[in-house]
Amino acid sequence: MPTPKRIAILGFSLETNAFAPVCDEPEFRERGLYYGAEINDAARRPNPIIGGGICGFYKIMDERQSWEPVPIVFAAAHPNGPAAQPFFDHLLATMRDGLNAGGKLDGVYICEHGAGLATKDDDPDGTIFSLVRAAVGPDVPVIATLDLHANVSKEMLGSTDVMIAYLTNPHVDSYERGVEAAECMIEMLAGARPKAASIRLPIVAPTVTLLTAEGFPYGDIIRRGQALVGPDIMNVSITAGFAFSDLERAGMTITVTAREDEAKARAAARDLAIACWDDRARYQTRLVGLEASTQQALAVARDSSQPNLLFCDPADNPGGGGRGNTTYVLKAFVEAGVTDAVFGVFNDAVLVETAFQTGLGRQFQATFNSAETNEFSLPFAANVTVDKLSDGEFVGEFGMVAGNTVRLGRSCVLALGGIRIVIISVRQQCLSNDYFTHFGLDAASARVTVVKSRGHFRAGFQHLFPPERIVEIDAPGLTSPNLINFPWKNLPRPVYPMDPETQWVPPPA
Ligand SMILES: [Zn+2]
Missing domain, CATH: 3.30.70 (Alpha-Beta Plaits)
Known part of the structure; x- marks a missing residue:
């Protein structure tokens, strides 16, 4: 029996919008912060939450290579502002300790996003890659997977043997890129030295x-x-x-x-x-102005002989650091009298708690964004009915969340005129129709669907909406195109x- 190859596993996954607020340990805990053996368990469980690249990497290594994973730390947050430097420094120290913990390493797999910032480091991904290279030396394979939105730096390039970026946007191949990373690792363990x-x-x-x-x-x-x-x-x-x-x-x-x-x-x-x-x-x-979008929504809401439409709000995309709570589109659609509409997902933990306290089926005067101070996250008051309450956890069926566990935090549906709005507590984008069907709503039967997402939603709605029935609204926001x-x-x-x-x-x- 050959000695199992010892492969370190680590990663930092943050897409940073420099205009968004700083994020810290709680934001990483919200999406995924795994230490040591927790990574092994998360990578091998069904319906994973951890990054798909790690799951694909483990699958192939488990099948084809005598190996011993040396899991160190994996920290992923939803796209946000820069990481707080003390927390990032803590991650670096954890990585350094793990890499130097004793026992020769035969390789390192880094599951990274690649577009991170920390408050005092404009290349945290490069800092991690350099740290890894310094720890293992020039001859040990270092392979990284990246999001295709990565801002590749010289340090990243110079410290890795192979960088493997996603091929798809919406990103539906993170698992496959992890598979590819494992295949490259196996090739390098057998002697390949790529350039x-x-x-x-x-x-x-x-x-x-x-x-x-x-x-x-x-x-x-x-x-x-x-x-x-x-x-x-x-x-x-x-x-x-x-x-x-x-x-x-x-x-x-x-x-x-x-x-x-x-x-x-x-x-x-x-x-x-x-x-x-x-x-x-x-x-x-190919953006459509808010006024023209509103008229389009009104037209399909009033005329059921027209095919239903999906509107996206790319300027408030939580998948790009947006807060998921601007009210420009909601307000315009409500004031115009758009009916038979579903709207998701709106990020407002305070509003969710108020809905829980009010109770199912009851009405209350809601203030959207009572707690938010962002220049785009303006308050909006309206009389609403609590239509649904939920723990916000489900396994997705479509698009980027197919087979994955999704956690929206405590959530509710509020009915406002003819619009039903899904409100969540853990900021994220609406990735598929699962984000509606979990609450008993359905974009398939609604006349008008609105999602806060830039483009990843497309993979989770493509069975319902061909591209010509998707409208990209031009509204203000932190992630405006x-x-x-x-x-x-x-x-x-x-x-x-x-x-x-x-x-x-x-x-x-
Ligand atoms: Zn991306």
């Missing part, structure tokens, strides 16, 4: 334009990259970055990892970068498409 090359383009695209379905430029370039994967090329990862992190290193980044020959990685990265740049004009938004309106401090300018005059010259062949 990577990376090119950044001055393209910072609004996230609504970064879908990977047919017909979208980002999907096209990702597919073009995947066609190169084969005996010479181990991985192609095209990370679009996350504009709202407001970083100098923002921008579409093409990273190619060759099995042996770095020149092949460089050539492939260059070809893809040129193709991506030549296609840049297609990264344009109108990037030109934000007070950027660090984003490199000029940058496409904000600055149409942006130039780029390919590196020499």
Whole structure:
């Protein structure tokens, strides 16, 4: 029997919106904070909550490799502001201690988002990757999975052997990328020594334009990259970055990892970068103004012969750091008299508690956002009826939460005129129709559905709404796709498409 390979498991998963408030340990506990052996249990349980990459990694390693996981720490929060530095420092110390706890490590798997900020570190992901490399030395395989919104830094690139980014947006392949990470790890344990090359383009695209379905430029370039994967090329990862992190290193980044020959990685990265740049004009938004959206909602609510519509509010996307509680759309739809509508999910823990105290079937004067002070999270008062009360926990059936346990915290449904609103306590985006059916509502039968999400909802509603029946509303918010309106401090300018005059010259062949 060969000695089992000892592989350290760790990760930090935070997509930081620099304009959102600081997040701390409670926000990580809310989504997932696992120490040591807790990671093993979470990765191997049915209907997991932990990051899909870890589950995929464990599955393949368990099946194909004699190995001993050395689980250290995994911390994931819903997209938010920067991580509080003391908590991040605590995570770093935990990682350092775990990596140095004794016993030689044969490899490290890092399950990372890649678009994090801490309050005093503008590259916490790079800090973690460097720490790992320093602890294990140059010869031990270090493999990371990343969200495709990662803002890849030199430190991240220089400290890993392979970086594997998601290929899908909505992200429905995090598990598969964990599988791929395990396959690369097994290859490296058998002696492979891959080499990577990376090119950044001055393209910072609004996230609504970064879908990977047919017909979208980002999907096209990702597919073009995947066609190169084969005996010479181990991985192609095209990370679009996350504009709202407001970083100098923002921008579409093409990273190619060759099995042996770095020149092949460089050539492939260059070809893809040129193709991506030549296609840049297609990264344009298709938002519909609030007034026009309201009229569309009213029209389908009044005329049942028209197909029902799904409206999304990308400017208040909790999946990008939005607070999930702006009332622009709700107020406009209520005042216009839109009926037969479901609206989800609205983040307001105070309102949920008031609903619980009021009781099922009873009316009360609700104030949305009584506790929030964000400039976009304006209060809104209305007379409502408590339609449903729930612990807010279910296993999803559709899209990104299929097979996963979802925790919304204590939740309720409030009826306001002809609109039923799902209110939650743990801020997150509405990822699928499960977020309605759990409460006895259904987007399939509602005339009008409104979701607070930028694009991940699409995977969880695609069986009900083809793209032409989805309306992206242009309302104010922390995650508005109108990037030109934000007070950027660090984003490199000029940058496409904000600055149409942006130039780029390919590196020499
Ligand atoms: Zn993402």
